[in-house]
Amino acid sequence: MGKNKNKNPELFSVLLKDPSTHARLASLKIGKQEIATPAFMPVGTLANVKAVWNSDLIEMGYEIILANTYHLSLRPGAELIARCGGLKKFMGWPNAVLTDSGGYQVFSLADNLRFHKEGVEFKSHIDGSQHLFTPQLVIEKQRLLASNIVMVLDDCPPANASLERVQESLERTHRWANDSLENFEKEASDEQHLFGIIQGGLKEELRQISLDFIQDLSYQGSNFDGIAIGGLSVGEERDDLYNILAYLAPSLDPKRPHYLMGVGAISDILEAVKNGVDLFDCVLPTRNARNGQAFTSHGTLQLRNQIHKEADEPLDHNCPCRVCSHYSRAYIRHLFQAKEIMAAMMLSYHNLFFYAQFMAKLRQSIKENKFKAFYKHWKSIFS
Amino acid sequence: MGKNKNKNPELFSVLLKDPSTHARLASLKIGKQEIATPAFMPVGTLANVKAVWNSDLIEMGYEIILANTYHLSLRPGAELIARCGGLKKFMGWPNAVLTDSGGYQVFSLADNLRFHKEGVEFKSHIDGSQHLFTPQLVIEKQRLLASNIVMVLDDCPPANASLERVQESLERTHRWANDSLENFEKEASDEQHLFGIIQGGLKEELRQISLDFIQDLSYQGSNFDGIAIGGLSVGEERDDLYNILAYLAPSLDPKRPHYLMGVGAISDILEAVKNGVDLFDCVLPTRNARNGQAFTSHGTLQLRNQIHKEADEPLDHNCPCRVCSHYSRAYIRHLFQAKEIMAAMMLSYHNLFFYAQFMAKLRQSIKENKFKAFYKHWKSIFS
Numbered sequence: 001m002g003k004n005k006n007k008n009p010e011l012f013s014v015l016l017k018d019p020s021t022h023a024r025l026a027s028l029k030i031g032k033q034e035i036a037t038p039a040f041m042p043v044g045t046l047a048n049v050k051a052v053w054n055s056d057l058i059e060m061g062y063e064i065i066l067a068n069t070y071h072l073s074l075r076p077g078a079e080l081i082a083r084c085g086g087l088k089k090f091m092g093w094p095n096a097v098l099t100d101s102g103g104y105q106v107f108s109l110a111d112n113l114r115f116h117k118e119g120v121e122f123k124s125h126i127d128g129s130q131h132l133f134t135p136q137l138v139i140e141k142q143r144l145l146a147s148n149i150v151m152v153l154d155d156c157p158p159a160n161a162s163l164e165r166v167q168e169s170l171e172r173t174h175r176w177a178n179d180s181l182e183n184f185e186k187e188a189s190d191e192q193h194l195f196g197i198i199q200g201g202l203k204e205e206l207r208q209i210s211l212d213f214i215q216d217l218s219y220q221g222s223n224f225d226g227i228a229i230g231g232l233s234v235g236e237e238r239d240d241l242y243n244i245l246a247y248l249a250p251s252l253d254p255k256r257p258h259y260l261m262g263v264g265a266i267s268d269i270l271e272a273v274k275n276g277v278d279l280f281d282c283v284l285p286t287r288n289a290r291n292g293q294a295f296t297s298h299g300t301l302q303l304r305n306q307i308h309k310e311a312d313e314p315l316d317h318n319c320p321c322r323v324c325s326h327y328s329r330a331y332i333r334h335l336f337q338a339k340e341i342m343a344a345m346m347l348s349y350h351n352l353f354f355y356a357q358f359m360a361k362l363r364q365s366i367k368e369n370k371f372k373a374f375y376k377h378w379k380s381i382f383s
Numbered sequence: 384m385g386k387n388k389n390k391n392p393e394l395f396s397v398l399l400k401d402p403s404t405h406a407r408l409a410s411l412k413i414g415k416q417e418i419a420t421p422a423f424m425p426v427g428t429l430a431n432v433k434a435v436w437n438s439d440l441i442e443m444g445y446e447i448i449l450a451n452t453y454h455l456s457l458r459p460g461a462e463l464i465a466r467c468g469g470l471k472k473f474m475g476w477p478n479a480v481l482t483d484s485g486g487y488q489v490f491s492l493a494d495n496l497r498f499h500k501e502g503v504e505f506k507s508h509i510d511g512s513q514h515l516f517t518p519q520l521v522i523e524k525q526r527l528l529a530s531n532i533v534m535v536l537d538d539c540p541p542a543n544a545s546l547e548r549v550q551e552s553l554e555r556t557h558r559w560a561n562d563s564l565e566n567f568e569k570e571a572s573d574e575q576h577l578f579g580i581i582q583g584g585l586k587e588e589l590r591q592i593s594l595d596f597i598q599d600l601s602y603q604g605s606n607f608d609g610i611a612i613g614g615l616s617v618g619e620e621r622d623d624l625y626n627i628l629a630y631l632a633p634s635l636d637p638k639r640p641h642y643l644m645g646v647g648a649i650s651d652i653l654e655a656v657k658n659g660v661d662l663f664d665c666v667l668p669t670r671n672a673r674n675g676q677a678f679t680s681h682g683t684l685q686l687r688n689q690i691h692k693e694a695d696e697p698l699d700h701n702c703p704c705r706v707c708s709h710y711s712r713a714y715i716r717h718l719f720q721a722k723e724i725m726a727a728m729m730l731s732y733h734n735l736f737f738y739a740q741f742m743a744k745l746r747q748s749i750k751e752n753k754f755k756a757f758y759k760h761w762k763s764i765f766s
Contacts, residue, residue, distance in 0.1 A: 047717065051724040055705065076692075076717040084695045084713055092709035309459075312467045322438065326475035330467055334430065334459040341434040341724055 011193060011225055012257045018371045022249045022276035025366045028064075028257055030096040030148045031191070035063040037257065037278040038366075040264065040359045041098060042352055043286065045071050047081070047091040050286050051341070051348040054093050060356040063095050064148075066281040069141050070102030070109070074124050074131075078144035086146030098149035098281070101138045103197070104230070104262065107156045115172070119153070135179040139194075147192065151228065152180035154197040159235035166201035169231075173199045174213050177224075185219045195259060196224035199231045202240045204247050215253050226257040229277070233262045242271050249275035266295070266358065266382035270375050273362060285355050289347035292336050295354040299381050301329070303347065308333040321353040394576060394608055395640045401754045405632045405659035408749045411447075411640055413479040413531045414574070418446040420640065420661040421749075423647065423742045424481060425735055426669065428454050430464070430474040433669050434724075434731040437476050443739040446478050447531075449664040452524050453485030453492070457507050457514075461527035469529030481532035481664070484521045486580070487613070487645065490539045498555070502536070518562040522577075530575065534611065535563035537580040542618035549584035552614075556582045557596050560607075568602045578642060579607035582614045585623045587630050598636050609640040612660070616645045625654050632658035649678070649741065649765035653758050656745060668738050672730035675719050678737040682764050684712070686730065691716040704736040 016025040028035040042049045042057060045068045049057060057065070067087060072078060084090045087097055106113070110122035110131075119134030135153045142150040153176050155169040177196050184194045196214040200206030217223055229248065232241050245260075252258050257278045263269070264282020272280070285295065292304040296316035301308070303315075311329035323332070323346045335343035358378075365374035399408040411418040425432045425440060428451045432440060440448065450470060455461060467473045471480055489496070493505035493514075502517030518536045525533040536559050538552040560579050567577045579597040583589030600606055612631065615624050628643075635641050640661045646652065647665020655663070668678065675687040679699035684691070694712035706715070706729045718726035741761075748757035 046721045046723055047714070048723055048725045051728070053705075053728070054709070075721055076713070080693060080713065083693060084711060090711070090714050092714070310463060310466060322436075326437070328467060328473070330459070330463065331430070331473050331475070338429045338458055340429055340431055341727055342431045344724055345434070345436070345728070 012255070014254065016366060018366050019369070020372060021274045021375075022252075023273045023366050023371050024254075024276065024278070025363055026257070026278055028278070030064070030193075033063060033096055035096060036363055038269075038273045038359060038362060039064060039279055040269070040355050041066045041279065041281040042355075043068075043281055043283045044091065044093075044097075045283075046075070047072060047087060049348075049352070050290070051344045052286070052352055054091070056349060057352065058095065060353050061360065062352070062356060064098060065093065065095070066098045066100065067091075067145070067147065068102065068105060069099045069138055069145065069151075070105035070133075072099075072145065073102065073141050074126055074129075078141040082144035082146070086144075088146065096148045097145075098195075098259075098279075099142045099145050099147035099151065100261070101142070101151040101153040101197075102133055103138075103151075103154040104156045104234075106133055107158075108234075119176075120155070135176040136183045139180055139183050143187075143192070149226070150184065150192050150194050152177050152194065152196055152224075154199060154230050156199065156231050156234065157201065159202070159240075161201060163201075163203070166199070166203065166206060169199050169201075170206055170210055173197065173210070173230075177214055177217055178219075181217055181219045181222070181224065185222050188222070193225035195226035195228045195257075197228040197230040197261070198248075201231060202236055202244060204244070207244055207248060208251065211248060211251055215256075224256070226259055226279075227253060228259040228261050230261050232260065233268070233282075238268070241268065245272055245275040245277070252276050264355075266378060269358075269362075270378055270382075273371075274375060285351035286348045289351045290344045292343075292347065293351075294332075294347055295351050297381070303329065303333045303343075304336050305333075315350055316354075319350070319354065319357075321350055323347075323350040323353075395638070397637065399749060401749050402752070403755060404657045404758075405635075406656045406749050406754050407637075407659065407661070408746055409640070409661055411661070413447070413576075416446060416479055418479060419746055421652075421656045421742060421745060422447060422662055423652070423738050424449045424662065424664040425738075426451075426664055426666045427474065427476075427480075428666075429458070430455060430470060432731075432735070433673070434727045435669070435735055437474075439732060440735065441478065443736050444743065445735070445739060447481060448476065448478070449481045449483065450474075450528070450530065451485065451488060452482045452521055452528065452534075453488035453516075455482075455528065456485065456524050457509055457512075461524040465527040465529070469527075471529065479532070480528075480530045481578075481642075481662075482525045482528050482530035482534065483644070484525070484534040484536040484580075485516055486521075486534075486537040487539045487617075489516055490541075491617075502559075503538070518559040519566045522563055522566050526570075526575070532609070533567065533575050533577050535560050535577065535579055535607075537582060537613050539582065539614050539617065540584065542585070542623075544584060546584075546586070549582070549586065549589060552582050552584075553589055553593055556580065556593070556613075560597055560600055561602075564600055564602045564605070564607065568605050571605070576608035578609035578611045578640075580611040580613040580644070581631075584614060585619055585627060587627070590627055590631060591634065594631060594634055598639075607639070609642055609662075610636060611642040611644050613644050615643065616651070616665075621651070624651065628655055628658040628660070635659050647738075649761060652741075652745075653761055653765075656754075657758060668734035669731045672734045673727045675726075675730070676734075677715075677730055678734050680764070686712065686716050686726075687719050688716075698733055699737075702733070702737065702740075704733055706730075706733040706736075 259279035314324040642662035697707040
């Protein structure tokens with residue numbers, strides 16, 4: 001890790017390290033904004049967090065959200081967004097935005113994948129149109145989107161991929177990482193930061209090779225601003241996920257932010273924070289909300305269940321959110337039964353409120369040297 | 384109109400009458416709340432105004448909304464709502480609620496209508512279950528809902544009904560009105576007020592008969608607290624609607640509130656206010672929002688149109704609402720194209736904001752003796 005000279009020494013500052021785990025309290029500085037980590041990023045796939053107003057996200061305390069380069073490139077197009085002043089102006093979001101590279105979406109959503117030396121060709125899941133994503137192109141798309149954190153294109157195989165496929169993905173991911181860093185640094189701007197992604201499936205040796213490669217990669221003295229762990233939460237057993245996190249923890253460059261892509265179950269966040277992860281994103285709180293699931297301090301509730309039919313009590317007595325202050329489980333169940341838009345609005349709001357509070361308490365627990373007790377308490381609820 | 388002794392002399396006070404039309408500025412007092420009229424009531428069919436938070440409706444200035452007895456009786460049931468503390472507590476709405484009787488819905492939505500002497504039998508549009516609505520039963524349902532304004536059951540034929548059918552509906556509507564008033568007054572409460580409904584299709588003579596009957600009806604010295612005009616906006620030509628409104632205006636009891644049911648196009652509101660109407664309800668601003676239509680100070684916009692694809696400007700430069708302050712037409716069009724819930728949320732919010740401002744300006748114009756100019760200005764935009 002000799003080449004970790006960072007061109008943004010002020011981008012990330014670790015404020016406090018938990019003495020008995022790898023958990024840490026830190027600050028990610030994007031422009032004038034300071035993002036307290038560990039942080040959860042709500043997912044705004046199509047340039048909005050589904051069914052939740054931006055003003056509510058800000059009130060909840062969210063300082064950064066994620067948007068998807070793959071989806072936005074197909075619809076409405078990165079060029080259109082650029083002409084409308086960039087993603088943040090387009091979607092009326094004043095805080096920070098991270099855009100993923102589309103790697104995961106290409107491999108999970110698109111059809112007819114064909115690898116070329118320069119990138120990956122695929123058919124849009126929307127209209128079947130043909131596209132070619134290269135490391136350079138997805139950087140260019142993210143420049144047009146003008147997001148604050150830009151992700152490199154990676155090759156993200158599924159959990160059941162063969163060893164051969166994982167090795168192939170590693171070679172490709174590393175080659176693309178190199179192309180990405182070079183392309184990014186040639187026109188680097190103070191407004192954007194580039195994160196590298198490690199792959200390697202569930203093989204410890206491959207993960208180590210990938211981590212070393214990505215952390216050491218540099219172009220004219222600059223390296224990646226953050227390290228993302230990709231290729232997890234793609235269908236593997238929970239124990240396998242936890243094993244890789246524990247394996248990687250001691251080798252993660254402590255000076256850079258660590259982002260675990262696509263992970264967001266409460267139990268997984270706890271495990272990842274324990275192993276030094278700082279950033280998370282996941283559709284869980286909003287997607288599950290639309291399916292009737294609420295997160296509470298006592299676990300989850302399925303609001304469609306008959307048991308809530310006459311339940312004249314809030315989702316969570318301990319929750320001070322707008323939904324828990326004014327509405328009963330019986331009412332929210334009625335909205336779901338009647339297929340009202342408001343059902344999705346209420347649970348999406350509540351679940352993101354819950355996540356914001358959970359992350360704030362998690363940070364507080366590190367600050368007060370109580371992370372272990374926090375971990376134990378929440379693990380017993382969300383096991 | 385000799386029997387118009389009102390048991391709630393303080394319920395409705397006319398503050399100002401326009402000198403050259405029947406328009407008037409008035410106040411409807413529900414408990415401690417004073418509703419400034421002419422007023423528009425957003426429709427909360429299933430115990431919520433679709434896609435709009437209550438807190439936003441309150442901020443916009445809405446003092447009363449409408450909910451549907453037919454829909455709520457079928458799902459989740461008036462009894463369940465009563466056990467949850469009544470409709471206002473159930474749906475977390477602190478201001479006033481008017482519930483319709485279900486008459487219009489039975490005749491427009493339900494299947495297999497069969498008239499009995501005591502009421503109307505029908506099959507639910509949801510699950511085909513058999514129901515019988517009687518004047519007594521719908522009052523009882525509305526008592527369970529604990530709404531502030533209760534509507535009588537009426538027989539509401541379509542615009543193309545035969546003269547025979549309209550005459551039949553009149554006889555039935557009047558008989559039911561009598562049963563309703565008697566039933567209501569036997570257990571009258573200070574919390575609830577009963578409005579009668581006139582029918583008569585597009586025939587002036589029948590309308591006059593119905594108005595006289597409903598306005599004169601009394602039970603033990605009490606009569607209806609308000610007069611509703613039903614059976615309009617059911618498919619007739621606009622000229623026919625306007626003709627009936629102009630015909631009825633001189634005969635409407637000036638001391639009671641006048642409610643034109645189901646009407647809400649801007650042009651129709653102007654015509655009705657000119658003819659002495661005080662209350663309106665309509666799904667137009669919210670339903671049209673979900674279909675991509677925005678109301679603006681220059682007319683309507685269809686956001687799905689290609690023309691808005693790159694339009695980096697607000698829906699309405701003159702509108703101070705949250706949507707017009709932060710989002711462009713191009714962005715909202717993108718949300719519609721991508722079928723995002725937020726598309727419906729944004730236009731529903733904006734349209735109801737527009738309606739609230741329109742009604743506030745309308746009241747101001749009466750106050751300042753400028754209603755005629757107001758009428759002319761808006762008629763030229765929404766003709």
